[in-house]
Amino acid sequence: MRYPIIAAVIALIALAVVPAVYNGLGVEGDSRGASASLATPPTQVAESSSGSRPRATATAASGGAALGQQIATKNACLGCHSINGTKIVGPTWKGLAGSTRTLQGGGTATADDAYLRESIVSPNAKIVDGYPASTMPQDFGTKLTADEITALIDYIKSLK
Ligand code: HEC
Numbered sequence: 001m002r003y004p005i006i007a008a009v010i011a012l013i014a015l016a017v018v019p020a021v022y023n024g025l026g027v028e029g030d031s032r033g034a035s036a037s038l039a040t041p042p043t044q045v046a047e048s049s050s051g052s053r054p055r056a057t058a059t060a061a062s063g064g065a066a067l068g069q070q071i072a073t074k075n076a077c078l079g080c081h082s083i084n085g086t087k088i089v090g091p092t093w094k095g096l097a098g099s100t101r102t103l104q105g106g107g108t109a110t111a112d113d114a115y116l117r118e119s120i121v122s123p124n125a126k127i128v129d130g131y132p133a134s135t136m137p138q139d140f141g142t143k144l145t146a147d148e149i150t151a152l153i154d155y156i157k158s159l160k
Contacts, residue, residue, distance in 0.1 A: 068155025071148050080136065083159050090136060091128050097157040102129040116153045120144075 072078050080089035097116065101109045104127040109115050118125050121141035127133045140149070 064151045064154030065158035066155075067148075068151035068153070068158075071144070071152055072155060075140070075144070077152070090131060093156050093159045095160060097153075097159070101126070103127060104129050104131075104133070113153055116156055117149060120149055120152060 072081075082088050082092045083094055085092050085094045096111050099111050101111055101115070103109055109126055115126070123136040123138060123140075124133055144152075
């Protein structure tokens with residue numbers, strides 16, 4: 001009789017700890033604004049992180065971005081992509097949308113919706129110069145629904 005309760009407690013602890021780890025990764029390399037972000041409780045996803053940005057306003061303006069943030073946390077995107085300009089394993093998402101990307105092997109691409117979608121579904125189609133190929137998981141196109149990918153793109157676009 002007691003095991004389901006124990007399992008529920010473990011699940012709750014896991015839910016509280018996992019976002020904390022990813023939030024930690026997201027700000028670790030930032031020598032400037034890191035302390036302010038770390039002071040925010042990581043479990044409150046909608047209100048967490050980056051004290052300087054008006055997060056609540058951005059969330060109210062775009063429901064997709066708030067959902068995208070949750071999906072990005074759940075799928076470990078934020079373990080490799082920062083939202084504060086720091087290079088982790090992959091490029092930062094800050095200022096990514098609409099920017100010009102320099103590609104491995106020459107050429108450039110504009111990070112519009114189609115580019116962002118392709119980067120998630122077929123990461124090796126275009127490799128950002130200076131970053132390793134085949135490092136980003138290749139199966140998000142099958143693991144995530146089209147709506148979830150749209151929400152992720154909304155989230156990336158909210159990170160100006
Ligand atoms: C294991 C590390 C890792 C994870 C996890 C990961 N990525 Fe990436 N991602 C990378 C790397 C490395 C690159 C750069 C190389 C390339 O272009 O594929 C990249 C590139 C990208 C780009 C293009 C970035 C640019 O600057 O043009 C997007 C968009 C992206 N990832 C989205 C996502 C999303 C969304 C998720 C989660 C659903 C995710 N990534 C998870 C490592 C990762």
